[in-house]
Amino acid sequence: MLEMHSVSKVYRTDTVETHALRDFSLQVEEGEFVAVTGPSGSGKTTFLNIAGLLEELSDGAYHLDGEEIGSLGDDARSRIRNEKIGFIFQSFNLIPDLDVFDNVDVPLRYRGFNAAERSRRIDESLERVGLTSRRRHLPSQLSGGQQQRVAIARALAGAPRFLLADEPTGNLDSEMAEAVLGLLNEINAAGTTIVMVTHDPDLARRVPRNVHVLDGRLQAPAQPEAPPIGAPNGLGAAAMSL
Amino acid sequence: MEFGPIWRAARRNKTGPVLIAVQIALTLAVVVNAVFIIQQRIEKITRDNGMDVDNILSVNSAVIGQDFKAELGVREDLRALRTIPGVIAVSASQHVPLSGSGWGTEFAASPESGAPRVNGVQYMMTTDAIQTLGVELVAGREFAEEDMVYAENFSDPQPSLIITQAYADELFPDGDALGQPLYDGLGRPSTIIGIVRRMHGAWVGWDKLSHVALLPRVMPSNSTHYLIRTEPGLVNQTLAQVEAALFGVNDQRVLQELRPMTETKDRSYQGDRGMAVLLGVVTLLMVSVTGVGIIGLASFAVRQRFKQIGTRRAVGARRRDILRYFLLENWMITTAGVVLGTLAALGINYWLMTAYDLERLDPLLLPVGILVIWALGLLAVAGPARRAAGISPAIATRTI
Numbered sequence: 130m131l132e133m134h135s136v137s138k139v140y141r142t143d144t145v146e147t148h149a150l151r152d153f154s155l156q157v158e159e160g161e162f163v164a165v166t167g168p169s170g171s172g173k174t175t176f177l178n179i180a181g182l183l184e185e186l187s188d189g190a191y192h193l194d195g196e197e198i199g200s201l202g203d204d205a206r207s208r209i210r211n212e213k214i215g216f217i218f219q220s221f222n223l224i225p226d227l228d229v230f231d232n233v234d235v236p237l238r239y240r241g242f243n244a245a246e247r248s249r250r251i252d253e254s255l256e257r258v259g260l261t262s263r264r265r266h267l268p269s270q271l272s273g274g275q276q277q278r279v280a281i282a283r284a285l286a287g288a289p290r291f292l293l294a295d296e297p298t299g300n301l302d303s304e305m306a307e308a309v310l311g312l313l314n315e316i317n318a319a320g321t322t323i324v325m326v327t328h329d330p331d332l333a334r335r336v337p338r339n340v341h342v343l344d345g346r347l348q349a350p351a352q353p354e355a356p357p358i359g360a361p362n363g364l365g366a367a368a369m370s371l
Numbered sequence: 372m373e374f375g376p377i378w379r380a381a382r383r384n385k386t387g388p389v390l391i392a393v394q395i396a397l398t399l400a401v402v403v404n405a406v407f408i409i410q411q412r413i414e415k416i417t418r419d420n421g422m423d424v425d426n427i428l429s430v431n432s433a434v435i436g437q438d439f440k441a442e443l444g445v446r447e448d449l450r451a452l453r454t455i456p457g458v459i460a461v462s463a464s465q466h467v468p469l470s471g472s473g474w475g476t477e478f479a480a481s482p483e484s485g486a487p488r489v490n491g492v493q494y495m496m497t498t499d500a501i502q503t504l505g506v507e508l509v510a511g512r513e514f515a516e517e518d519m520v521y522a523e524n525f526s527d528p529q530p531s532l533i534i535t536q537a538y539a540d541e542l543f544p545d546g547d548a549l550g551q552p553l554y555d556g557l558g559r560p561s562t563i564i565g566i567v568r569r570m571h572g573a574w575v576g577w578d579k580l581s582h583v584a585l586l587p588r589v590m591p592s593n594s595t596h597y598l599i600r601t602e603p604g605l606v607n608q609t610l611a612q613v614e615a616a617l618f619g620v621n622d623q624r625v626l627q628e629l630r631p632m633t634e635t636k637d638r639s640y641q642g643d644r645g646m647a648v649l650l651g652v653v654t655l656l657m658v659s660v661t662g663v664g665i666i667g668l669a670s671f672a673v674r675q676r677f678k679q680i681g682t683r684r685a686v687g688a689r690r691r692d693i694l695r696y697f698l699l700e701n702w703m704i705t706t707a708g709v710v711l712g713t714l715a716a717l718g719i720n721y722w723l724m725t726a727y728d729l730e731r732l733d734p735l736l737l738p739v740g741i742l743v744i745w746a747l748g749l750l751a752v753a754g755p756a757r758r759a760a761g762i763s764p765a766i767a768t769r770t771i
Contacts, residue, residue, distance in 0.1 A: 174768055183685055183765040204689050210764070211687020222682040222767055226380035236686035238373060267383070283686065295768050 130291060130322045131157040131180060136189035138175050138345075149175040151345040153189070157324060159290070162317040164333035165326045167342035174295065176342060177326045181214055181293045182206045194290065211239050215284030215321075217313075219296035221276040223268040223283075229255065230264040233283045240287055254282035258312065274305030281312060285321075292316065294325040298332060310335065377700045388704045391668050395708025395744060398661040400715035403740040404723065405650040407732055412647040416640045421535075421569030422468065423505025426459075427632040428606050429467045430613050433594040434624045441591050442521035444621065449497065451616045452597060457605035462503035463589060464496045464596045466573065467628075469636045473573025476584060478534075478553040480542045482560070489541045491534075491582030492572035496598075500585050501533070503600045504570065509536060510549045511565030514587040518564070521589045526557070529586055533565035537581035553584075561586070575639045598632075606631045661744075662751045669701060669755035673762075680759050681766025690760040697756035698749060705748035709741050716740070 138150040149172045157163050167173045178184040179191065182198060191198045194213055201209070210216075223232050233254055237247040255261045258278040268276050277297060284292060294313065298306030310332065317323045325336060333339050341348040381388045434444060445463045452461040466473045476493040479486040494500075501513040511533065518531045532553065539548035552560040572583045589595075597617075601609045614626055637644075673680070680693055688696075716737060723729035 178765045178768055181685070181768075183768065184763070207684070207687055207689040207692075207764075210685060216685050216767065218682070218767060222678065222685075224380075224679050224682070226383045227376055228379070231376045231379065234376070235683060238376075239683075239687040239689070239692055287687075 130159040130161070130194060131155070131324070132190075132192040133180070134190045136179060136186050136191055138172075138179060138184070139187045149345050150179070150186075153342075153345065153347055155340060155347060157322060159322055160317070160320055161338060162314070162323045162336050163325070163338045163340060164336035165324060165340050165342060166328065166330060166333045168328060171342045172345035173326045173328075173342045175345070177293055177295050177324070180324060181216060182210050207239075211236055211287065213289055213291055215287065215289035215292045217277070217280050217284050217292065217294040217297045219299040221268070221273075221280045221300070223276055223279055225268055228265050228267050229260060229271070229279050229282075232268070232279055233286050236283060236287050250286045250288075251282075254286040255279075257285060258282045272305070273301050274308060277301060277305070277309050278312065281309070281316075285316065290322060292321050292323040294323060296327055296329075297325060298329070299327075306332070372699060373696060374699070374703070377696070377703060381700070381703070387668050387671070388707075391664055392704050392708035392711065394661050394664050395705055395748070396711035396715055398657045399709060399712025399740055399744050400719050402654050402657055403712075403716040403732065403736055404719050405654045406740070407720070407736055408729070409647045409650050409654070410733065410736070411730070412643040412650075415575070416643055416647075419569060420469065420571035420636075421504075421506045421567065422571070422632075423600060424469070424632045424636055426603055426606055427503070427505065427598055427600050428610055428613070428630065429470075429596055429598050429632055429635065430617070430629040431594065431596050431627050432617055432624050433627070434621060435593075436623055439593050441589050441593075441595070445497065445589050445595060447620045448595075448597060448617055451620045452599055452613070455599075455609055455612045455616055457602045457609055459600045459602060460499045460502040461597060461599050462496045462498070462500045464494050464500075464598055465590055465592070466494060467596050467598065467632070467635055468494065468504070468573065468583075469571055469575065469632070469639050471574060471639050475573075476555065478538075478542060478555060478561075478584065480551065480553065482554045482558055486554070488556075489538065489582065490579045491538050491584055492574075492579075493532075493584040493586055494572075495586045495588040495590060497589060498587065500587070501565070501567065503598050505600060506570045507568040508533075509566050509568045511563070513565065514585075518587040519589070520587060523591055525590070528559050529555070529561045529588060531564045531587060532561045533567060533585040534563055535567050535570050535581055535583045537569070538583060539563070539566050541582065575643075596628075606633075658743075658747060662747050665701065665705075665748055665751035666755060668704075669697060669752040670758075672700075673697070673755045673759045676759075677762060678766055678769070680762045681764055681769075684762065684764035685767035693762070694756050694760040697752055697759050701748050701752040701756075702745070705745060709744055712744070713737060713741065 133153055133155045136150055136153040140147040140149060153176065165173050165176060179186050186199060230251055233251045234247055237250055255264055258281050260275060260278055260282065263271060263275065298309050301309060313323055327333055449461050449463065452458060473492040477488040477490050479488045498514045498516055498519065501508050520527060520529055542548060543551060548563050549566055550563060552562050554560055569581065570583045571580050574580065599609060610629060613629055617626060683693060720732040724731060
């Protein structure tokens with residue numbers, strides 16, 4: 130699904146050269162749920178940006194779903210982001226002036242679906258995260274957990290095969306974090322590949338596969354110390370209670 | 372197209388868009404009417420006055436002393452002025468056309484006391500008046516020497532005159548004015564011996580400006596204007612020789628107001644030109660302020676939505692999607708302003724029509740104004756929209 134070989138990312142200014150990623154190689158199989166951990170400044174967000182085609186790599190090779198990414202132009206990268214990748218951000222990144230329905234609609238419009246298809250997908254996504262009744266609420270009228278579920282609904286509406294989560298529980302209290310993680314597990318169980326960036330080792334331990342980044346390099350593979358939480362149905366129920 | 376989400380978002384955060392829409396509406400309403408007034412003033416200034424203004428100059432001569440004989444003095448002055456190289460024709464006149472100074476008159480087509488009298492302005496001139504003014508004679512003939520009246524008194528009869536076509540049409544609606552008698556305020560008849568196509572009189576703002584009568588007459592006065600028509604392009608050269616020519620005849624005189632007729636005309640239209648320039652400046656200022664307002668709102672929107680734009684890019688928006696979003700959003704605001712502005716423009720025009728007798732708005736002006744405002748909106752938002760389109764999708768993952 131995701132293959133990075135000797136990827137490096139260098140940020141340059143007139144006077145400073147920063148190596149955010151060095152000789153970074155990682156392979157994620159279809160259907161995996163991987164937690165990428167590391168301290169602040171370790172390069173995990175840079176990895177997420179490159180994995181999500183938000184930034185270009187400086188060197189190395191990156192294949193996503195069999196497609197070589199390095200040579201693609203901006204439009205093609207946008208298309209892949211829209212069709213194959215779903216994003217979940219730490220601070221939700223909902224558009225404050227749009228209600229829940231319109232927020233989930235944003236990527237679908239860029240996909241070119243007609244109104245009926247978009248509406249069907251939005252309804253399905255909101256039902257999946259348990260927010261059907263909030264479809265005309267503004268983000269400011271929702272709790273943090275609900276906002277993150279809207280963001281997850283937005284990510285799921287395009288039926289991506291690959292979900293990238295950037296500290297998805299970072300702005301949530303423990304109860305809401307638990308529910309969001311449960312929802313992610315449920316989504317993963319349904320077949321979606323997930324890569325989650327987190328600095329929280331406790332959260333990472335509850336994910337089947339961990340990789341650790343330090344100083345822009347991938348460290349030796351680590352195994353989770355605790356099994357992933359609960360069955361999909363139970364997790365879904367937890368998410369509904371947010 | 373994202374009409375729905377943009378509309379719903381604007382309704383939730385409407386202060387900025389409403390202010391800009393109102394500003395656009397005011398700009399359209401004021402600018403369209405201002406441009407209409409400018410257009411009318413320019414038409415007024417550049418309208419055909421029938422005369423060869425570019426090649427005429429005038430001077431006022433006031434002879435000092437009691438023994439001045441107008442007939443003799445004027446004849447000698449005319450003879451001297453004709454000798455200046457490049458002069459085509461010369462005529463004396465008690466006033467200069469388009470100068471704001473003239474002799475108002477009224478004529479009737481019938482001697483009966485109840486006959487309708489039509490206002491106009493009269494110029495008492497000498498032979499060669501038609502050629503000197505450069506007006507087009509469409510019927511009859513120019514003054515001959517035997518037509519000239521060297522009056523001893525104001526009440527001396529005036530057997531003949533030439534009038535403009537507009538004056539003739541008003542006095543004789545059925546046509547055939549040539550050869551007909553006209554009656555002045557004292558009931559004295561004057562026969563129409565010629566009709567000129569067009570000539571403007573004294574007061575450029577007067578609705579009877581085209582009602583002009585030329586009388587072959589010299590009044591018993593020490594003060595006379597001379598109109599001098601030159602070969603094309605020789606007005607300034609001739610100006611320098613007028614003083615010498617007239618002082619050569621008689622140096623006991625004061626010469627004043629020696630100037631090209633273009634200057635005389637410019638002075639008369641100074642108010643109209645000033646109004647056109649003022650409205651032009653106001654128009655430019657309003658358009659500029661509106662343009663800057665749109666740029667300001669769009670720039671603020673881009674700065675405010677920096678992360679939002681990054682998020683849109685992250686979830687699949689191409690650069691052109693972002694560009695289109697901002698152009699569309701601005702177009703919707705502009706269009707709302709244009710709709711309001713159209714109504715306001717028509718309202719202001721109606722008020723100007725009723726209160727100030729202005730004409731109905733040129734039907735082309737409003738559509739052109741709308742297109743200009745739309746173009747201004749797109750132009751103003753282009754920069755901020757391009758900056759927005761250049762925002763990296765990686766902004767989405769930044770925490771600040």
